[in-house]
Amino acid sequence: xxxxxxxxxxxxxxxxxxxxxxxxxxxxxxxxxxxxxxxxxxxxxxxxxxxxxxxxxxxxxxxxxxxxxxxxxxxxxxxxxxxxxxxxxxxxxxxxxxxxxxxxxxxxxxxxxxxxxxxxxxxxxxxxxxxxxxxxxxxxxxxxxxxxxxxxxxxxxxxxxxxxxxxxxxxxxxxxxxxxxxxxxxxxxxxxxxxxxxxxxxxxxxxxxxxxxxxxxxxxxxxxxxxxxxxxxxxxxxxxxxxxxxxxxxxxxxxxxxxxxxxxxxxxxxxxxxxxxxxxxxxxxxxxxxxxxxxxxxxxxxxxxx
Amino acid sequence: xxxxxxxxxxxxxxxxxxxxxxxxxxxxxxxxxxxxxxxxxxxxxxxxxxxxxxxxxxxxxxxxxxxxxxxxxxxxxxxxxxxxxxxxxxxxxxxxxxxxxxxxxxxxxxxxxxxxxxxxxxxxxxxxxxxxxxxxxxxxxxxxxxxxxxxxxxxxxxxxxxxxxxxxxxxxxxxxxxxxxxxxxxxxxxxxxxxxxxxxxxxxxxxxxxxxxxxxxxxxxxxxxxxxxxxxxxxxxxxxxxxxxxxxxxxxxxxxxxxxxxxxxxxxxxxxxxxxxxxxxxxxxxxxxxxxxxxxxxxxxxxxxxxxx
Numbered sequence: 001x002x003x004x005x006x007x008x009x010x011x012x013x014x015x016x017x018x019x020x021x022x023x024x025x026x027x028x029x030x031x032x033x034x035x036x037x038x039x040x041x042x043x044x045x046x047x048x049x050x051x052x053x054x055x056x057x058x059x060x061x062x063x064x065x066x067x068x069x070x071x072x073x074x075x076x077x078x079x080x081x082x083x084x085x086x087x088x089x090x091x092x093x094x095x096x097x098x099x100x101x102x103x104x105x106x107x108x109x110x111x112x113x114x115x116x117x118x119x120x121x122x123x124x125x126x127x128x129x130x131x132x133x134x135x136x137x138x139x140x141x142x143x144x145x146x147x148x149x150x151x152x153x154x155x156x157x158x159x160x161x162x163x164x165x166x167x168x169x170x171x172x173x174x175x176x177x178x179x180x181x182x183x184x185x186x187x188x189x190x191x192x193x194x195x196x197x198x199x200x201x202x203x204x205x206x207x208x209x210x211x212x213x214x215x216x217x218x219x220x221x222x223x224x225x226x227x228x229x230x231x232x233x234x235x236x237x238x239x240x241x242x243x244x245x246x247x248x249x250x251x252x253x254x255x256x257x258x259x260x261x262x263x264x265x266x267x268x269x270x271x272x273x274x275x276x277x278x279x280x281x282x283x284x285x286x287x288x289x290x291x292x293x294x295x296x297x298x299x300x301x302x303x304x305x306x
Numbered sequence: 307x308x309x310x311x312x313x314x315x316x317x318x319x320x321x322x323x324x325x326x327x328x329x330x331x332x333x334x335x336x337x338x339x340x341x342x343x344x345x346x347x348x349x350x351x352x353x354x355x356x357x358x359x360x361x362x363x364x365x366x367x368x369x370x371x372x373x374x375x376x377x378x379x380x381x382x383x384x385x386x387x388x389x390x391x392x393x394x395x396x397x398x399x400x401x402x403x404x405x406x407x408x409x410x411x412x413x414x415x416x417x418x419x420x421x422x423x424x425x426x427x428x429x430x431x432x433x434x435x436x437x438x439x440x441x442x443x444x445x446x447x448x449x450x451x452x453x454x455x456x457x458x459x460x461x462x463x464x465x466x467x468x469x470x471x472x473x474x475x476x477x478x479x480x481x482x483x484x485x486x487x488x489x490x491x492x493x494x495x496x497x498x499x500x501x502x503x504x505x506x507x508x509x510x511x512x513x514x515x516x517x518x519x520x521x522x523x524x525x526x527x528x529x530x531x532x533x534x535x536x537x538x539x540x541x542x543x544x545x546x547x548x549x550x551x552x553x554x555x556x557x558x559x560x561x562x563x564x565x566x567x568x569x570x571x572x573x574x575x576x577x578x579x580x581x582x583x584x585x586x587x588x589x590x591x592x593x594x595x596x597x598x599x600x601x602x603x604x605x606x607x608x609x610x611x612x613x614x615x
Contacts, residue, residue, distance in 0.1 A: 001590055027590060074420045106488045107442040111383040114435055122431075122473065126423055133416045140614070153576040155483030155560060160435065167480020168431060168473040170576075174464025174608075175472035178524050179415045181609025214491075232587070239590035240597065249597075250607040251464060255578050259587060262578035263601045267462050267479075269564055269571035276568055279537055280545040282310060282336070285570075286554050293572045299559045301490025303449075 001243045003028035006088040008080060010034045010071050010128060011098030013049025015196035016147075016231040020095050021053055023235035024242065025062035030088045033057070034067040034080050034098070040197055042100040042116050045070070063088075071098045071124030081131040093242040094132040095145045096125045096169075099162075101198055103207065106160040114161045121165035125172060129187070133180055142185035143242040146173050148253065150191050153264065155300065158207055170253065174266070177251030186250040188241050191264060193257035194231040214304075229258045237261050271295065307370070310552045312337030315397040317389060319343045319380050319437060320407030322358035324505035325456070328544035329404055330362060334371030336548060339397045342366070343376045343389050343407070349507055351409035351425050372397075380407045380433030390440040399448060402551045403441040405434040405455035405478070408471075410507055415469045423470045430474035434481060438496070442489055451494040452551040455482055457562055459500045462573065464608065466524050475500075479562050483575075486560030495559040497550050500573070502566025503540040524609045538567045546570055 007024045011017035013035030025031045033053045037046035050066040057064040065087045069076035084091040100120045102113040125146055136142025151159045152167030170189055177187040198204075234256045240246055241254075253264040271293045275284065311333055321330040322344030334340045342362045346355030359375040366373040376392045378385035393400040408430050411422040434455050445451025460468045461475030479498050486496040502508075546565045549555055564571040582600050584592075 001594075023590070106439060106485050107446050109439060111436075114432070114439075118427075118431070122427070122477065123423075126469070126473070127420075130415060130418060130423075137416050152477075152480035152483070155480070155487050157484065157487035160481055160484045160488065163484035164431065164435065164477045164481035167483070168427075168461075168477025170480070171461035171464070171476025172469055172473035174461070174476070175466065175469040176415050178464055178466035178609045179469060181607055182524065182612040184611045186607075230587075236588040236590045236593055240593040243590065243594065245594040246597070248607045248610070249602060249605060250609065252605060253576065254601070259585070260581055260583040261588070261593070261601065262581040263605075264576050265574070265579045266576060267562065267573040270574040272569060272571040274569050275537075279539070279542045280568070280570070282308065282545055282549055282552070285545055285549040289549065289570075290554075293563070293570055294555075294558055297558060297561065297572075299490055299495075299557050301487045301559065302557075303493040304491040 001027040001239065002093070005029045005092040006084050006090050007093035007095065007242065008032040008034060008084050008091060008128070008132065009095045009097060010080065010124070012053055013037055015198065016192050016194055016234045017097035018053050019232035019235040020097060020238045021064070022057060023239050024093065025057040025064060026060065027239050029093060030063040031057060032065050032067050032080065032084045032087070034069065034071070036070045036098070037068060038100065040101055040201060042120060071096070071128055072119040074127050077124065077127030078131045080128060081135070085135065090139065091132050091135050092141060093143045094128060095238055095242070096128050097147050098124055099147065099198070101162060103158045103162070103203060105158055109160060117161035118165050121162070122168045125169050129172070129176055133176070133185060136185045137180065137183045140184045142180070143246070144176065144185065144187040145238050145241050146187065146189045148173065148189040148191050150193065150255070153191060157211065157301070174251050181250050186241070186246065188249060188251065189253045190234065190238060191253060191255045192234045193226060193255070194229045194234055195227045196231045199226050233258050308336045310336040311402070314338045314401040315393050315399050316402035316404065316551065317341040317343060317393050317400060317437070317441065318404040318406060319389065319433070322346055322362055324507065325501050325503055325540040325543050326404070326406035327362050328540040329406065329547050330373070331366060332544045332548045333402065333551065334366040334373055335369065338402065339372040340366060341376050341389065341393045341396070342373050343378065343380070345377055345379050347409065349410055351429060380437055381428040383436050386433065386436030387440045389437060390444065394444065400441050400444050401450065402452045403437055404547060405437055405453070407433055408456065408507070410471060412467050412471070414467050418469060426470035427474045430471070431477045434478050438481070438485055442485070442494070445494045446489065446492045449493045453485065453494065453496040454547050454550050455498045457482070457498040457500045459502070459564060462500055462562065466609070482562065483560050490559050495556065497558060497560070498562045499543070499547055500562065500564045501543040503543050504538040505540055542568060
């Protein structure tokens with residue numbers, strides 16, 4: 001399906017990224033396996049994870065090159081893309097999986113916790129897409145698959161940094177799809193749900209238990225048993241989006257969990273109020289809004305007595 | 307003059323001009339003491355001028371309202387603390403925060419510089435986090451507060467040539483959804499508004515950009531221009547923002563609204579709409595086989611391939 005194609009996968013040393021790299025290679029692509037090799041919080045880089053996956057691809061008869069640069073830095077992100085061009089002559093596919101977590105309720109979140117998560121997810125995605133898209137535009141062909149998350153699209157408590165970054169990647173995806181589509185480049189996003197070191201951390205499981213006790217609503221969308229969702233299950237949809245067959249799929253979002261793939265709707269105006277004669281007043285809004293645009297809304301975290 | 311915000315203290319960032327100024331003025335008219343924050347920069351973020359915020363304060367006071375100016379930048383974590391601190395120092399509390407400050411550096415993604423990306427994301431997204439983070443601490447202690455942040459259809463729907471702005475604005479929508487869940491139990495609501503109004507910011511979008519988009523068959527922000535609207539002044543966005551800051555809207559939390567020229571729309575949350583599922587793992591070939599008849603039904607490419615000129 002991807003014979004002759006060259007792919008870059010960031011965060012490909014473990015979890016979902018590793019599954020994507022293996023599947024792209026199995027479909028015939030030459031793969032740059034990028035991983036900074038850090039802990040889940042972004043600390044302690046190492047070359048191990050990237051080169052382990054390169055070896056795994058080569059053992060299976062595929063072609064791969066390792067890259068241990070960080071996506072968060074503009075210049076090192078360029079070197080990730082350059083690795084594909086220098087080793088394999090081009091770049092057809094970019095999959096941006098690299099990410100870190102620093103969960104904290106917003107009123108306790110430090111600037112450093114915000115910056116670290118935004119740098120890897122959002123700036124990292126921009127950096128790689130920006131450097132890859134100049135090659136893709138010249139080739140008039142390319143496939144970009146970004147990773148967004150239900151944490152941002154639906155809203156998860158305790159993840160203001162991660163949720164904002166992942167939602168911002170959604171916005172980046174929608175705009176990049178419109179900037180690049182005319183050149184034969186597609187840009188789509190995956191919202192994955194899988195059991196990885198990111199989702200099965202002690203902190204995550206503790207937070208889930210705490211939310212449950214406190215009755216905070218969280219949109220699990222019927223995928224509560226995250227432990228049983230294999231990260232390699234996300235890869236087939238990514239390979240499809242990376243193929244020539246998906247040429248007209250652009251600017252879309254897909255939720256992947258286990259053996260299921262769902263198309264995610266994008267926000268639409270669902271209830272409206274309109275005033276054509278003059279400007280709105282607060283009297284108008286108090287009279288009209290509760291029974292129209294606000295009708296039936298539920299507070300996702302209602303006030304609790306102290 | 308009303309009394310809906312009597313005794314309340316509001317901070318409005320980017321309140322020196324346009325939508326922010328209209329919000330600050332209406333809040334003051336409803337009895338709030340207002341911190342008018344604006345660095346007084348150009349649309350691209352360059353320069354600074356204290357008199358931009360000062361002039362709004364003078365105008366509010368001339369109408370009998372209460373206001374003070376602040377000239378700090380939202381994009382710096384410590385400076386943002388000073389903005390919120392101004393409300394505490396001058397008026398003893400903070401009940402309402404409106405995150406409105408923003409700049410533009412439009413460019414197609416393949417030509418965008420790192421500096422253009424960083425500048426826009428710093429003011430919109432980091433700036434909204436900074437102010438929200440500092441205000442949330444006080445509001446949580448008070449067990450009450452209202453936060454309204456400006457998002458945009460450029461991010462929520464997608465608009466060509468604005469990857470920095472679109473990403474930042476959709477990031478603000480995500481931040482809003484999370485902060486609503488972090489803070490709701492303390493009696494705080496967090497909502498977002500995608501505004502449309504004739505301001506100096508929209509005046510920077512050249513008509514040629516709209517024409518190029520139409521010629522290239524690139525979709526504009528869906529639904530952004532349903533018709534030519536008569537009442538496009540920023541004063542037509544302010545009432546909805548102020549409404550969200552009043553007691554009447556105490557149960558409205560975690561929502562994104564689109565407000566422009568007399569139109570007020572609730573935007574729905576993204577949600578799974580069609581699902582494919584099978585026993586065992588899909589292969590990419592199997593997905594390719596079923597995609598166009600299932601998930602891909604009715605999908606439209608927002609920017610179809612063009613032959614080179």
